Amino acid sequence: MKAKICITLKAGLLDAQGKTIKQALESLGFQGVQGVRVGKYLEIELNHGSVGATRKDVERMCQKLLANPIVETYRIDLGS
Amino acid sequence: MKFGVVVFPGSNCDQDCLDVLRDVLGQPAVPLWHQETSLKGCDAVVLPGGFSYGDYLRTGAIARFSPIMRSVARLAKDGGLVLGVCNGFQILLEAGLLPGAMLRNTGLRFICRFVTLRVERADTPFTNRFQPGQVIRLPIAHNEGRYTADAKTLKAIRDHVVFRYCDEDGRVTDAANPNGSAGALAGLTNERGNVLGMMPHPERASDSALGSSDGRLVFESMLEAMVHA
Numbered sequence: 409m410k411a412k413i414c415i416t417l418k419a420g421l422l423d424a425q426g427k428t429i430k431q432a433l434e435s436l437g438f439q440g441v442q443g444v445r446v447g448k449y450l451e452i453e454l455n456h457g458s459v460g461a462t463r464k465d466v467e468r469m470c471q472k473l474l475a476n477p478i479v480e481t482y483r484i485d486l487g488s
Numbered sequence: 489m490k491f492g493v494v495v496f497p498g499s500n501c502d503q504d505c506l507d508v509l510r511d512v513l514g515q516p517a518v519p520l521w522h523q524e525t526s527l528k529g530c531d532a533v534v535l536p537g538g539f540s541y542g543d544y545l546r547t548g549a550i551a552r553f554s555p556i557m558r559s560v561a562r563l564a565k566d567g568g569l570v571l572g573v574c575n576g577f578q579i580l581l582e583a584g585l586l587p588g589a590m591l592r593n594t595g596l597r598f599i600c601r602f603v604t605l606r607v608e609r610a611d612t613p614f615t616n617r618f619q620p621g622q623v624i625r626l627p628i629a630h631n632e633g634r635y636t637a638d639a640k641t642l643k644a645i646r647d648h649v650v651f652r653y654c655d656e657d658g659r660v661t662d663a664a665n666p667n668g669s670a671g672a673l674a675g676l677t678n679e680r681g682n683v684l685g686m687m688p689h690p691e692r693a694s695d696s697a698l699g700s701s702d703g704r705l706v707f708e709s710m711l712e713a714m715v716h717a
Binding site: 417421422424425428448473474476478479 | 545546549550553582588589591592593594595596634636637638668
């Protein structure tokens with residue numbers, strides 16, 4: 409099973425990279441860009457049997473290491 | 489007093505710290521490889537600057553799980569002095585030995601230059617050789633120095649901020665804040681006062697030949713605190 413994890417800065421925190429990219433998009437002439445948030449994307453291959461056990465483990469990975477809960481949020485998608 | 493300087497893969501200020509502790513302070517100091525678990529009888533430990541684990545994932549995120557960090561946490565719990573400089577500060581935050589987190593500098597640039605700082609607390613084991621309100625010069629060299637914490641934490645640490653970025657007259661202004669750090673925070677202790685994290689590098693300013701010797705007082709303060717403990 410594959411866990412796809414997306415980690416971004418919490419809403420409300422200044423995402424300096426996102427802000428700069430937004431300005432770059434605007435300077436290229438793209439209209440209507442409301443906001444840009446930059447994050448990290450990870451893919452983790454696991455051989456756990458059940459979806460439940462996998463999700464539980466990946467949650468723990470995110471809490472302990474992959475994300476910093478003080479400043480980041482994460483989203484986990486499980487698939488093959 | 490015996491000092492230990494932890495060496496992670498990617499640390500690059502460890503030798504400077506050892507040199508200052510040995511040659512300027514005149515104290516025994518040993519490197520502590522991150523895979524070790526023993527602090528080798530050290531009374532105080534320095535987590536030096538650098539790029540531990542290449543800053544992979546987040547600054548300090550992987551170094552905090554190095555075996556030596558359990559012993560560092562135990563030393564802190566027992567009241568021993570722990571100083572984290574730059575990447576060392578980031579590791580202390582990731583390890584939960586200090587509250588909050590670091591984000592990329594607002595200007596997205598790696599900043600390497602001297603800054604002026606105001607000494608907010610001169611009654612800590614790391615700053616007893618300074619005067620309260622003293623303005624000092626130390627160099628910074630970092631890309632992730634924007635201190636951040638939730639509102640509740642920021643309120644709780646108000647009295648634990650040891651250094652703030654300021655202008656040459658000691659005024660804390662937005663213009664004098666190089667990285668967007670909350671409250672212009674440059675150095676922070678834990679509640680007990682025996683753990684200090686600071687982004688500026690005192691070891692790079694411990695000899696007037698290097699442009700400033702203000703940093704030497706950080707190490708002299710530690711020594712003073714330990715001798716009189």
